[in-house]
Amino acid sequence: MPATIPASAVPRRMAVRSFSPALKRALRSGTIVLGLFYGASAHAAPYPSAGQLRNAIAEIAAQLKSEKMEVKILDAEKEGIKLTLMAAGLRLDDGVCLVYYNATPEDGLTQFFAQVAVPDMPIWLNAIAAHEVTHCIEQREAYIRRRFDLVLPPGVKHENVTVQGYYSVVKSGAVETWGEALADIVSVLYFKQTVPERWEQFATKLAAMRSNQAAQRPEHNTSAWLKKLIASGAHKPAHLSLFEAAFQLRRQFQP
Numbered sequence: 026m027p028a029t030i031p032a033s034a035v036p037r038r039m040a041v042r043s044f045s046p047a048l049k050r051a052l053r054s055g056t057i058v059l060g061l062f063y064g065a066s067a068h069a070a071p072y073p074s075a076g077q078l079r080n081a082i083a084e085i086a087a088q089l090k091s092e093k094m095e096v097k098i099l100d101a102e103k104e105g106i107k108l109t110l111m112a113a114g115l116r117l118d119d120g121v122c123l124v125y126y127n128a129t130p131e132d133g134l135t136q137f138f139a140q141v142a143v144p145d146m147p148i149w150l151n152a153i154a155a156h157e158v159t160h161c162i163e164q165r166e167a168y169i170r171r172r173f174d175l176v177l178p179p180g181v182k183h184e185n186v187t188v189q190g191y192y193s194v195v196k197s198g199a200v201e202t203w204g205e206a207l208a209d210i211v212s213v214l215y216f217k218q219t220v221p222e223r224w225e226q227f228a229t230k231l232a233a234m235r236s237n238q239a240a241q242r243p244e245h246n247t248s249a250w251l252k253k254l255i256a257s258g259a260h261k262p263a264h265l266s267l268f269e270a271a272f273q274l275r276r277q278f279q280p
Contacts, residue, residue, distance in 0.1 A: 081150035113157035115164035122161035249280035
């Protein structure tokens with residue numbers, strides 16, 4: 026862990042999006058915003074198993090090879106962490122992305138998965154995993170590489186920003202939607218890469234869900250970004266990874 030980050034500010038053992046006030050609230054309440062994606066099908070898949078969740082995380086971990094980031098997959102229940110489905114965060118002392126999963130069925134998510142077609146289940150789970158590991162990528166850019174020009178929104182001063190200063194901004198919740206936009210853009214790019222003939226269908230459902238839940242979860246309402254991204258065709262330069270492209274597209278389509 027960088028010595029400049031006070032031990033009282035950042036837990037050492039785990040950094041499961043510990044920089045996000047929303048995740049702290051979610052962990053306390055036992056709910057996490059991964060009733061993320063909403064689809065409809067007459068041939069519903071069963072609730073995802075631990076194996077399916079682990080496979081999804083492992084598949085996305087392969088995408089991080091270009092980012093030179095290691096992923097560690099952990100069973101949240103065995104680790105004594107209360108959460109719903111999936112969460113992730115960067116362990117600062119060694120730069121490992123910790124991804125926790127929970128396969129215990131939860132109300133709300135059971136209804137969601139009941140409307141997901143069997144063939145679509147891996148696509149949604151991988152998109153959820155991609156969303157989560159993106160938070161590790163952004164945390165690394167901020168807390169380890171200190172690229173505050175990349176992680177802070179346009180118009181927010183980034184010169185002479187310290188790690189503690191950035192951490193204070195994150196704690197305030199001022200950049201939570203900004204961070205969720207990055208993660209959702211990666212999910213859309215994943216759809217485009219994986220199911221190019223149907224990506225718009227998946228992405229549109231994600232945008233609609235964000236818009237529909239805006240009153241309950243305004244900090245997760247990334248629909249303004251997603252609608253612009255979908256209308257543009259969600260093009261990604263071939264030489265960029267999903268994550269590199271998402272950093273560019275987040276700024277390009279900022280509302």
